[in-house]
Amino acid sequence: MKTKYLSSVLVIALCAGMSFGSFAQEKKKETVGETVDKTGKAIGKTATKVGNKTAEVTVKGGAKxxxxxxxxxMAPDGTNVYIDGKNRKYYINKKGAKIYLKASQIRKRP
Incomplete structure (x- = not known):
């Protein structure tokens, strides 16, 4: 009787283990729309980075x-400080914008 009971418990445990194992191995497949969304976001981020870098290089070239x-x-972020025609001091940030500085924000280069 004990052997029969033990074997039936063992069979039930094996079946339960197999069913849990099959759930763990199931992969979620992406739909075409989700893939397009991810690709679109990645392209958008890259385009923004390229645009910012292009603006930065262009403005720095013009400033030189x-x-x-x-x-x-040097500026607070360690970049060059430029002086415009009105004797205002500024630096160019990572997005290509001119950030005007107070005298207290300008530091000597080490």
Missing amino acids: VVDQTYKGM
Whole structure:
């Protein structure tokens, strides 16, 4: 009697284990719409990064031609400081925007 009871418990445990194992191995397949959304977001992020870098390089190139570089000084983020025609000091951030500085924000280069 004990053997019969033990074997039936063992069979039930094996069946339960197989059913749980089959759930763990099931993979969720992406639909075409989800794949397109992920790709679209990735392209959008990359396009934003490229656009920001292009703007930064363009503005820095223009600043080197038109404005003076403040020698021996750096901005809070460690980049060059430029002086425009109105004697205002500024630096160019990662998005290509001119950020004007107060005198207290300009540091000497080490």
